[in-house]
Amino acid sequence: MMIVGIVAVCVVLLVLAFLLPRLSRHPQNGTQRTLGAGGQAAGKAPGPLGRLLRKPFSSSSRAVSRSGAAGRRTRGRMPF
Numbered sequence: 450m451m452i453v454g455i456v457a458v459c460v461v462l463l464v465l466a467f468l469l470p471r472l473s474r475h476p477q478n479g480t481q482r483t484l485g486a487g488g489q490a491a492g493k494a495p496g497p498l499g500r501l502l503r504k505p506f507s508s509s510s511r512a513v514s515r516s517g518a519a520g521r522r523t524r525g526r527m528p529f
Contacts, residue, residue, distance in 0.1 A: 451505070451509075455509045455512060455513070458480055458513060459512055459513055459516040460516070461476075462476060462477055462480070462513060462516050462517045462520065463516045463517070463519060463520040464520065465517075465520065466516070466517045466518075466519070466520025466521045466524065467520040467521075467523055467524050468524075470520070470521045470524050470525075473517055473520065473521065474517075477513060477514070477517040480510075480513050481510050481513055481514065484506050484507075484509050484510040484513065485506070485510060487506045488503045488506030488507055488510070489503075491503045491506060
């Protein structure tokens with residue numbers, strides 16, 4: 450279920466970054482802040498379990514960042 454949610458957020462950020470590049474920064478930062486808080490909470494588990502539980506949050510944050518950047522980069526390459 451979390452995977453579907455992250456994919457949906459990435460698609461929305463990609464479209465938002467393409468249509469409104471400056472206004473897409475705030476939702477992107479908010480999403481990354483939320484995922485960072487989840488990763489910090491998951492990382493409090495002891496030992497290797499903490500690293501294992503933190504990994505989905507960090508990879509999701511990286512995906513959100515890449516989708517927003519891809520939308521802005523594509524918009525910057527458009528001829529108009």
